[in-house]
Amino acid sequence: MFRLDHKIALVTGAGSGIGREIALLYARQGAYVVIADIQLAAAQRVVNEITAQDGRAQAVQLDVADEAQVQAVFARVVQEHGCLDILVNNAGVSHVGNILETSLDDWERVMSVNARGVFLCAREAVRLMVARQPQGGVLVNIASVAGMVALDRRLPYSASKGAVISLTRSIAIDFAQQHIRANAICPGTVHTPFVEGFLAKNFPTTSDEERDKLHARQPIGRMGNPDEIAHAALYLASDEAAFVTGSSLVIDGGLTADNSVLIFL
Numbered sequence: 001m002f003r004l005d006h007k008i009a010l011v012t013g014a015g016s017g018i019g020r021e022i023a024l025l026y027a028r029q030g031a032y033v034v035i036a037d038i039q040l041a042a043a044q045r046v047v048n049e050i051t052a053q054d055g056r057a058q059a060v061q062l063d064v065a066d067e068a069q070v071q072a073v074f075a076r077v078v079q080e081h082g083c084l085d086i087l088v089n090n091a092g093v094s095h096v097g098n099i100l101e102t103s104l105d106d107w108e109r110v111m112s113v114n115a116r117g118v119f120l121c122a123r124e125a126v127r128l129m130v131a132r133q134p135q136g137g138v139l140v141n142i143a144s145v146a147g148m149v150a151l152d153r154r155l156p157y158s159a160s161k162g163a164v165i166s167l168t169r170s171i172a173i174d175f176a177q178q179h180i181r182a183n184a185i186c187p188g189t190v191h192t193p194f195v196e197g198f199l200a201k202n203f204p205t206t207s208d209e210e211r212d213k214l215h216a217r218q219p220i221g222r223m224g225n226p227d228e229i230a231h232a233a234l235y236l237a238s239d240e241a242a243f244v245t246g247s248s249l250v251i252d253g254g255l256t257a258d259n260s261v262l263i264f265l
């Protein structure tokens with residue numbers, strides 16, 4: 001079940017955290033995985049982990065916000081592998097601030113990676129998948145619960161993730177007849193370097209205490225683990241999810257079901 005044998009997958013931001021876990025799991029399930037990250041050394045480390053487990057992968061340096069780089073990487077994938085079956089748009093960055101605490105530079109930095117980057121990569125993938133019928137392909141976009149509900153002082157991040165959810169639905173509807181499925185995953189707080197970076201930046205002297213508070217604030221009593229998101233990304237990419245498109249799968253330990261104070265990264 002949930003095998004990805006003979007599939008070519010590209011995962012953005014796969015050098016760390018959730019993307020890394022998705023890449024490792026996809027490779028274990030038989031996919032050839034292109035690890036695309038702005039940090040080439042991090043991408044290469046994940047490739048080394050995969051090949052050490054007899055999986056197949058390659059590292060490519062990619063800034064998802066750069067149109068020319070995105071086009072070059074997708075062209076290279078087709079040239080080397082003949083096709084692309086699965087795209088996971090995972091690369092993302094954050095910013096803490098309400099509208100008065102968000103400069104235009106902050107807004108553009110977050111939107112350029114989280115929204116523009118997803119648009120650029122999805123456009124290349126859909127172009128390839130439309131040209132490849134009747135196989136089509138699958139898009140899995142990592143959004144966030146921040147795109148569904150308002151979270152404290154996360155203005156550009158929430159706006160960018162709302163855009164990802166909407167873009168996912170549009171692609172799903174526009175290309176359903178061309179056998180392209182597009183789904184979003186909306187994680188709650190997941191314990192990754194993204195969270196550790198937030199703690200180190202905002203609570204340099206009390207990071208341990210704040211980490212414990214973050215665990216305790218989730219209704220389920222702990223933050224999620226990256227592999228708990230990866231398994232959802234595996235299901236959505238698999239043939240078992242053939243009837244699933246346009247959905248936003250919430251994986252948040254009950255966060256958005258709880259109507260008390262929402263605190264998230």
Ligand SMILES: NC(=O)c1ccc[n+]([C@@H]2O[C@H](COP(=O)([O-])OP(=O)(O)OC[C@H]3O[C@@H](n4cnc5c(N)ncnc54)[C@H](O)[C@@H]3O)[C@@H](O)[C@H]2O)c1
Nearest residue numbers: 013015016017018038063064091092144187189190192194
């Ligand atoms: N960790 C959480 O609590 C959480 C919750 C909800 C959603 N998410 C989303 O999950 C995704 C992954 O988050 P994570 O926690 O694993 O983060 P992370 O910081 O551990 O990993 C992000 C990766 O993206 C790469 N990256 C950043 N900018 C890039 C760019 N312009 N082009 C290519 N790669 C780039 C980084 O180098 C890094 O390897 C993000 O989209 C994030 O918004 C995370």
